[in-house]
Amino acid sequence: MNAFDLTEDQQDCLQELINVAMGQASDQLARYLDTFVYLKVPSIEQVRAEHLFDSLNEDLAATAIVSQGFFGYEGIRGEALLMYEPQDSHRLADLLGYEAGELTFDEQIIDLSSILTTTFLNVFANQIDNQMSYSAPRLLSGSLGSVNKHLQQQAFNWDLALKVRISYQVTDYSFNCDMVLLIPEEAIINIKTVIDRILAEF
Amino acid sequence: MLDALSKNISDQLNTGILILDHDFNILMWNRFLKVHANKSDKDVIGNSIFKVFPELPRKWFERKLSSVIQLKNQSFCSWEQRHHLFELSHSRPITTDSDFMAQNCTFMPIEGENGAERICILIEDVTDVCHYQTQLTKVLQELALANRIDGLTQTFNRKHWEECLASEFSRAVRYKQDLALIMLDLDEFKVLNDTYGHQGGDIALIETAKSINELLRMGDLFGRYGGEEFAIILPNTDLAGAEEVAERIRIDIANNIIEFQEQNITVTVSIGVAVVNEQDLRYEDLISHADIALYQAKKLGRNRVCIAKKKVVA
Numbered sequence: 001m002n003a004f005d006l007t008e009d010q011q012d013c014l015q016e017l018i019n020v021a022m023g024q025a026s027d028q029l030a031r032y033l034d035t036f037v038y039l040k041v042p043s044i045e046q047v048r049a050e051h052l053f054d055s056l057n058e059d060l061a062a063t064a065i066v067s068q069g070f071f072g073y074e075g076i077r078g079e080a081l082l083m084y085e086p087q088d089s090h091r092l093a094d095l096l097g098y099e100a101g102e103l104t105f106d107e108q109i110i111d112l113s114s115i116l117t118t119t120f121l122n123v124f125a126n127q128i129d130n131q132m133s134y135s136a137p138r139l140l141s142g143s144l145g146s147v148n149k150h151l152q153q154q155a156f157n158w159d160l161a162l163k164v165r166i167s168y169q170v171t172d173y174s175f176n177c178d179m180v181l182l183i184p185e186e187a188i189i190n191i192k193t194v195i196d197r198i199l200a201e202f
Numbered sequence: 203m204l205d206a207l208s209k210n211i212s213d214q215l216n217t218g219i220l221i222l223d224h225d226f227n228i229l230m231w232n233r234f235l236k237v238h239a240n241k242s243d244k245d246v247i248g249n250s251i252f253k254v255f256p257e258l259p260r261k262w263f264e265r266k267l268s269s270v271i272q273l274k275n276q277s278f279c280s281w282e283q284r285h286h287l288f289e290l291s292h293s294r295p296i297t298t299d300s301d302f303m304a305q306n307c308t309f310m311p312i313e314g315e316n317g318a319e320r321i322c323i324l325i326e327d328v329t330d331v332c333h334y335q336t337q338l339t340k341v342l343q344e345l346a347l348a349n350r351i352d353g354l355t356q357t358f359n360r361k362h363w364e365e366c367l368a369s370e371f372s373r374a375v376r377y378k379q380d381l382a383l384i385m386l387d388l389d390e391f392k393v394l395n396d397t398y399g400h401q402g403g404d405i406a407l408i409e410t411a412k413s414i415n416e417l418l419r420m421g422d423l424f425g426r427y428g429g430e431e432f433a434i435i436l437p438n439t440d441l442a443g444a445e446e447v448a449e450r451i452r453i454d455i456a457n458n459i460i461e462f463q464e465q466n467i468t469v470t471v472s473i474g475v476a477v478v479n480e481q482d483l484r485y486e487d488l489i490s491h492a493d494i495a496l497y498q499a500k501k502l503g504r505n506r507v508c509i510a511k512k513k514v515v516a
Contacts, residue, residue: 032272097265107283111266118275136278136306 021124066113069135075190078183082113218325238290277309304332355411363425371485382436382444385492389504391430472499476510
């Protein structure tokens with residue numbers, strides 16, 4: 001066990017914070033999208049940097065990745081990757097309430113990613129008395145081969161990734177996407193400090 | 203004090219700031235926008251954003267802002283998806299070919315006086331980024347092309363041609379389709395080089411490639427295999443079809459008169475033709491069959507087409 005691993009209590013606490021955040025975020029999304037949003041309990045796992053590629057490779061079907069940076073007080077920061085599967089993407093424009101042809105596929109998934117990421121992280125930040133800012137979302141790549149190539153070319157400066165798998169099911173528009181939160185070393189220490197504070201308050 | 207400072211700073215920022223109420227009326231803008239939109243306060247403040255900037259895609263814009271209002275989220279719009287939202291002048295009208303400023307826009311919810319909810323739009327000038335990114339993409343495309351092309355003859359180079367053959371071969375085997383290969387070699391090329399010099403030899407290669415190109419169909423893949431050797435992949439073509447193409451190429455080249463330094467050069471080619479058969483396991487097998495036929499054509503006196511013999515299974 002090293003300084004970046006979470007204890008069992010810390011892990012439970014984080015899972016709970018994420019569950020609540022997901023719950024509230026999906027409620028907001030349902031209202032905004034004007035449809036029911038069903039949501040499974042998100043699975044959380046830690047992935048070490050050197051294993052991330054393998055872990056992403058399991059999702060060979062993923063064809064598009066959108067990245068968005070986030071940063072809050074107390075040194076809580078990281079990068080959120082949203083990964084999509086191709087068959088899910090046909091009716092996103094419908095779902096988002098745009099007219100057909102009004103926006104390109106790229107723009108649809110960037111828009112959706114931004115909404116998913118910021119809605120979730122805003123609620124999450126709120127629970128730990130924090131506040132997030134975001135960089136503009138960027139489409140890393142449209143096809144898996146180049147996604148992997150892109151990731152491998154990045155000189156990542158983080159050691160542990162928190163992989164939060166979210167499966168959204170929206171009535172009539174079923175789609176799945178994985179949200180992977182990449183969190184650099186010192187931000188993990190900062191998150192642990194926040195979690196410990198919450199645990200101490202119980 | 204802070205208000206005065208903020209005003210001072212916001213008017214010197216190289217980023218546009220626009221504050222709207224929930225009915226999309228403009229409450230405030232900063233100097234950057236005023237200058238680049240070239241409109242005056244009285245035509246802007248208090249007016250609907252759609253009246254001031256009629257170029258905005260209204261439905262899209264309203265939907266975008268509804269997520270900001272309802273979810274209290276930041277929302278973004280990058281030049282890569284939409285070059286610009288607002289038709290603004292930019293600082294490089296001479297050195298770029300952009301008509302309008304390329305923009306990254308951020309939409310965010312903010313709290314106004316008495317807790318009133320407002321929308322703030324930040325507009326960044328990314329004309330430079332857009333310009334260089336576009337140039338980079340263009341250069342990368344050119345590089346990718348240059349990487350596939352033989353500089354002298356403008357046909358595919360050996361490496362790319364072989365990659366094409368590998369993929370055509372596996373496709374043909376998988377779907378049990380015809381695939382033919384033509385390999386051809388200029389006859390007595392060394393003599394030609396000795397007679398007319400290397401420049402003469404180069405011209406002969408260029409002209410030969412040109413005449414072959416004119417005889418090919420869309421989908422045929424033509425490359426320079428080696429020094430004076432060319433190769434053509436003919437997808438969905440049987441032996442008779444390939445032989446016909448080969449014969450036409452042979453006659454065309456033999457009749458072609460190449461002018462070089464007021465001299466007329468004629469060249470002939472020897473051609474080997476092969477088609478994929480069931481015994482072929484690798485694309486290299488197809489090459490060696492065509493190569494053997496080509497050698498046969500040379501041996502039989504050049505300027506002729508030879509067909510690879512079908513292997514008889516004993």
